[in-house]
């Protein structure tokens with residue numbers, strides 16, 4: 162077992178020698194960095210500590226607010242000169258200019274200095290009961306070894322490193338190692354295809370890719386290295402692929418491949434952190450856009466880190482000693498901000514979840530909560546909806562008394578799921594926090610309870626803007642809707658430190674997408690309702706991005722594929738109960754509608770009325786099944802084990 166091997170050696174092998182070296186290194190940090198900042202438990206400015214008072218202060222005195230937080234919560238090598246320098250019409254977003262810092266020092270060294278043996282990561286591996294814990298000291302050592310290895314392999318400040326790895330300590334250490342040496346990371350979700358990976362590698366011109374031989378999820382082994390091999394065939398920029406061994410199965414290695422653990426163990430456990438400017442790039446993360454090509458959103462050092470840390474602390478009421486359980490994969494922004502950067506910057510303990518909500522059974526989440534003592538559970542509505550269908554027993558079997566807060570992210574949480582989460586999972590005891598935000602926003606922007614423990618929470622509503630966030634709803638004409646109790650395009654009217662700075666290689670697209678639709682505002686692409694009380698509820702995307710089980714999919718991207726593979730538009734129609742209509746009349750009407758509202762060429766070639774659509778238990782439409790229908794390959798429908806009702810397929814093909 163390579164993984165436990167290197168872990169053991171990092172524990173035992175580090176011994177006194179390492180500690181002395183590490184200690185010397187920290188003494189140096191104490192000199193170089195302002196590590197004095199102990200985190201106060203509550204924000205209070207000029208005597209104001211209630212939410213609405215503080216919110217007003219944070220938007221009216223934005224510079225004072227963020228300036229104070231930045232100097233208090235981050236360790237700087239040298240202080241910043243200006244708090245912000247932003248201009249929406251130019252798409253210029255700059256925070257804390259002149260400031261110098263290192264993100265990995267903020268996430269690791271300063272905590273190693275005060276509490277080296279505190280657990281930083283709990284790696285909740287696929288098999289329940291096999292979790293592995295990493296202290297801050299161990300994670301720093303791992304990060305330093307990796308940082309040194311990357312440097313030895315020629316990775317320099319500003320170079321982009323693509324990670325294609327599941328959530329695991331080596332992935333976190335790789336992210337932080339990039340931050341340590343000034344490289345930029347680009348994590349690609351390890352479920353994406355070779356083509357999607359190749360696109361992202363090419364767009365970033367990465368020379369280095371880090372992966373694992375195989376992933377393990379839901380009891381299944383996935384050949385990740387093989388996908389990387391396929392992808393890099395079409396990526397001339399790639400010079401080396403670092404391969405970690407998640408399983409004991411060997412993989413074919415080429416000249417380009419570097420055995421990660423073996424090479425890492427040759428490296429020193431001390432790696433000098435590079436001095437970075439606040440506005441140097443920290444990472445790129447790709448997300449679907451409303452036109453074909455995914456957008457590589459760019460996040461920078463200080464503003465992103467501060468915003469992730471402060472939102473993590475206040476939205477979830479995270480306190481020292483809590484165990485933060487973010488279920489999201491590190492391949493999504495949620496995994497970046499609340500699996501890695503927010504909790505680690507706060508010196509917290511964070512869980513990296515490798516499995517699925519239903520492996521080995523639908524009690525997995527709650528068994529994990531009990532075993533690891535999770536205090537804040539942060540999951541997606543799609544998983545909650547899936548689990549509620551299995552019944553309450555799977556939850557009630559386990560002791561959830563450690564839970565304090567239940568978070569939700571990714572898509573609107575419907576009332577039924579909200580109530581179940583609150584009543585059954587939280588036993589009516591824990592607030593349910595619906596958090597609205599995006600890859601572009603870097604961190605949570607709207608959530609019910611930034612800090613005030615007694616604030617009212619309304620089911621299914623994200624409710625209150627976070628500090629420094631000033632939302633606005635605009636109508637189709639671009640007019641601001643001043644009255645409450647209205648619905649419009651959700652925009653944000655002033656800059657905040659966590660927002661993305663640009664789209665990699667395409668600043669013009671950044672301006673056109675986010676700042677031109679409503680001049681003077683950042684446009685989120687979502688629609689929202691604002692209640693009489695001024696609480697926000699997200700209604701969904703306004704552009705042609707669809708949200709499938711919490712993941713953004715550009716319909717243009719889908720169309721690209723559909724058009725070049727089957728070259729026609731095929732529409733399945735499910736009629737409302739009781740509606741009777743002649744199929745040819747309906748088909749005629751639908752074709753006219755599409756021609757009128759989109760274009761003539763988009764008019765469907767085929768229209769089929771069906772009883773219902775094949776869906777997974779989480780409500781996700783099984784498009785591959787539909788595709789087989791279209792291709793007339795109904796004897797080859799593939800694995801239907803996740804189908805919620807196999808009858809549906811029979812209805813499809815009567």
Ligand code: 6R9
Pocket residue numbers: 448493494495569570571572573574595596597598599600601623685686687699701702708711712713
């Ligand atoms: C963090 C994340 C962003 C899009 C966003 C919106 C939807 C996210 C939501 C929500 C309703 C919530 N979304 N949280 N909709 N309520 N609490 O998911 O980032 O992957 O970039 O997706 O997800 O449509 O615009 P990302």
